[in-house]
Amino acid sequence: MQNNDNKLLSGYQRMMTRVKDALDTPATLTLREHIEAAKEKAIALEELTVEEAERIGHYLFRDLQDAAHYLSETEQGLKEWARFDLALIEDKLLDMFSFMVDHTRSELDAWAERARLATEWMSGEVTGPGTLQCDNCQHSLQFTQPAYIPVCPNCGATLFKRVMDTDDEAVS
Numbered sequence: 001m002q003n004n005d006n007k008l009l010s011g012y013q014r015m016m017t018r019v020k021d022a023l024d025t026p027a028t029l030t031l032r033e034h035i036e037a038a039k040e041k042a043i044a045l046e047e048l049t050v051e052e053a054e055r056i057g058h059y060l061f062r063d064l065q066d067a068a069h070y071l072s073e074t075e076q077g078l079k080e081w082a083r084f085d086l087a088l089i090e091d092k093l094l095d096m097f098s099f100m101v102d103h104t105r106s107e108l109d110a111w112a113e114r115a116r117l118a119t120e121w122m123s124g125e126v127t128g129p130g131t132l133q134c135d136n137c138q139h140s141l142q143f144t145q146p147a148y149i150p151v152c153p154n155c156g157a158t159l160f161k162r163v164m165d166t167d168d169e170a171v172s
Contacts, residue, residue, distance in 0.1 A: 011048045011056045012126050012146040063128035123151045123158035132160035
């Protein structure tokens with residue numbers, strides 16, 4: 001299982017890099033289309049299976065959509081979205097994530113209603129940087145890099161939501 005865990009985490013990072021690189025080039029593709037292209041490349045290069053690429057694509061889209069939605073709704077910065085010192089996030093990852101969020105912000109504004117409905121994170125999924133709160137007991141987990149979402153260490157629940165403040169443990 002450890003090898004597969006590393007495969008999905010590195011797949012998340014590679015797909016994020018590919019989407020960021022694609023956004024650097026002039027094109028009229030949507031974020032979803034860029035993620036689709038990154039999934040196809042990961043499959044073609046045999047880095048991920050079709051199922052793994054689908055899962056990672058979903059996780060990446062969800063995380064970017066949530067960040068852009070938050071920035072659009074609150075006009076706050078990524079620091080407030082992540083809910084902890086951005087110095088904890090690797091510079092390269094932060095640059096990529098910031099660029100993609102800024103680039104897709106207006107596109108994601110149009111999906112605001114859909115984003116509100118897609119704000120559930122489940123144990124076993126991969127998430128990007130930020131803080132998730134257990135839907136059952138409100139225990140918070142901070143993620144400083146892409147990682148698997150564990151079951152809640154406080155109550156064992158599996159459903160989480162993004163939160164504004166932090167007061168619990170970091171997961172990396």
